[in-house]
Amino acid sequence: MKIKDRKKAYLLLADGMYLEGFSIGSEGTSGGEICFNTGMTGYQEIYTDPSYFGQIVITTNSHIGNYGSLDLEQESEHPQVNGIVINEFSEIHSRDKAESTLDDYLLKHGVVGIAGVDTRKLVKHVRTSGAQNAIITSQIDGKDELLKKLNEVPSMDHLELASKVTTESVYELGEGNQYKVAVLDIGVKKSILSNMVSRDCHLKVFPAKTAIDVLKDWNPDGYFISNGPGDPSAMDYAIDTVKQIINEGKPTFGICLGHQVIALANGISTFKMHHGHRGLNHPVKNIITGLSEVTSQNHGFAVDSESLEKSDNVELTHINLNDNTVAGIRMKDKPVFSVQHHPEASPGPHDSRYLFDDFIELIKKHKS
Template identity: 75%
Template sequence: MKLKQREKAFLLLADGSCFEGTSIGSKGTSGGEICFNTGMTGYQEVYTDPSYFGQIIVNTNAHIGNYGAVDVEQESDRPKINGLVVSEYSEIHSRHDGESTLDEYLSNHGIVGIANLDTRKIVKHIRSKGAMNAIISSEYQEIEQLKSELAKVPSMDHLELSSRVTTAEPYLMNEGAEFKVAVLDIGVKKSILSNMVDRGCELKVFPAKSTFEEMKSYNPDGYFISNGPGDPAAMPYAVETVKQILQQDKPMFGICLGHQIIALANGVSTFKMHHGHRGLNHPVKNIISGLSEVTSQNHGFAVNREEVEASDTLELTHINLNDHTVAGIRVKGKPVFSVQHHPEASPGPHDSRYLFDDFIQLIKKHRKS
């Protein structure tokens, strides 16, 4: 196989740090908030997770692309990242069912990337300085040109993005199944939906800006508020919908952005983290059971722990053992709970998949009552 001739590419960070590497994926210029993912595998699931919309991903694993790309492993219809930064980039793949190389996959979807960088140095820089905007370009080489393009990239703070990744129209999944769940799609992953389908749920997936009345008309047994991208504080429409769901006393489950929206609906604020949690190896303690779990996470915002502990309506259920941030809550006196991590874990460990079972048990209990 003849290897592709690579052009120069540049990565410029908002603090002025500049790195020269080689172009991968699509030729062009693209910017977004730079962050890193610590997963050793599952790069395609990461790139197609809608929660990463508007971000440039740095893979901490040194070798990326070695098992190619397969359409069935996508978490949405296409990659949602704005750019990719890797160390060693594999031109070929050895996986027998790989449908394309990662380079072909990225190029076909217009994703701009850069390789042959010291990603360890870049990750240590982000951990020290915090998440910031960045730009990748295989078009521009002059620093002033790069700075001009970087200036056009919006800040993730106060940025509403769910309406850009949600479904355009409501749709049904697993019609005729035992339990009816209304899903507010603010950036949902396919594997989250499949976990509920596997547990006997019929799902009606609603666009992000659906009203409570629209969701209620489906007459669901429970409600699910999905993961997604952007700043939860910039989503008053979703907060209002969740407030009205809370008044119904029906089971509700939230994941990641959905968890943050449930907190906001209960009067607890959220904040932008220094550099977020993104990877497959984050330890979380379940305070209720006393057990710890290794979890998959992807978020740059978090729920205010002091406000949760002072709240009359919320109870802390899970904490992140790395930095003691809120990893789970439940609403006192209501069948409502949420977690900051991704229990479907695609990719990642399956320690937290019991949370889907807990949601089904709440639905069953509510039906009996």
């Protein structure tokens, strides 16, 4: 469909900002917390990352859709976002191996989007005003009626979402590989799993609310606590499970939401950030090695640094160089560590992939 033939679409933020554009993907109305990702590439990986469940994502790169879509680049089976906001939408794509246009992909999966929006202006507004709910529509013309719909959208604060994106049944990957790793799926990305399989891991992926006894019955060599969406402090079930995993004393690695849950399991608090970190060029310093890394990040909550400083048993390992927020921790008396950023990237730089190797080394050491 040509741009001139598309329906008008509208975006309303909770603080009253109201923008007009045109509809892309599926026509309809959809709300969620609005956030932005500053990555120049990887829009399909962003849209299918379970960590974005319940959110409307602004992509700050001005051209979106120019390389189409490809199922191999999905981080889950389908898009997880509640909506997308872009500046210039590409009707065509130039990549030979693409399976469809982005528009057809969004339409197939029922994703509501708006294009033709001044995303630079919008992102500057969100950075100043902070994360908030928003709604996209190609159905409702009146601002007052749209505001009524927006008021029905739940706040991300204290919202538990991991149970909505987790696997419904147990499955295995890398069968026959050497190291058995039990994965607690609270919103895991496919590329995280593939990074561990490529490192000789036999993975058994369990639903978020799996009881500790079920995890232990498999007798894994180590545990992995995945990324995912929502407020970690609303996940009592996962916090309790991770406490018991830690007590078992086996190597344990957490990423993003998993990092936050490990902190909470150690009595360290988390907080909702002003507008979060989402992009491919966030600088992080490993304070153990003294080296800095360019990282991929996607989170709206973080571990509280003052609470961490009061802990006798957990120490800081990585720090975000943009704002000094906690980017990594480890336990002093257990083989447990975690990071806020995404070492698998997808999309993004590979500076932090050594963390998967560190996890394997912990497992080797524990087994020996």
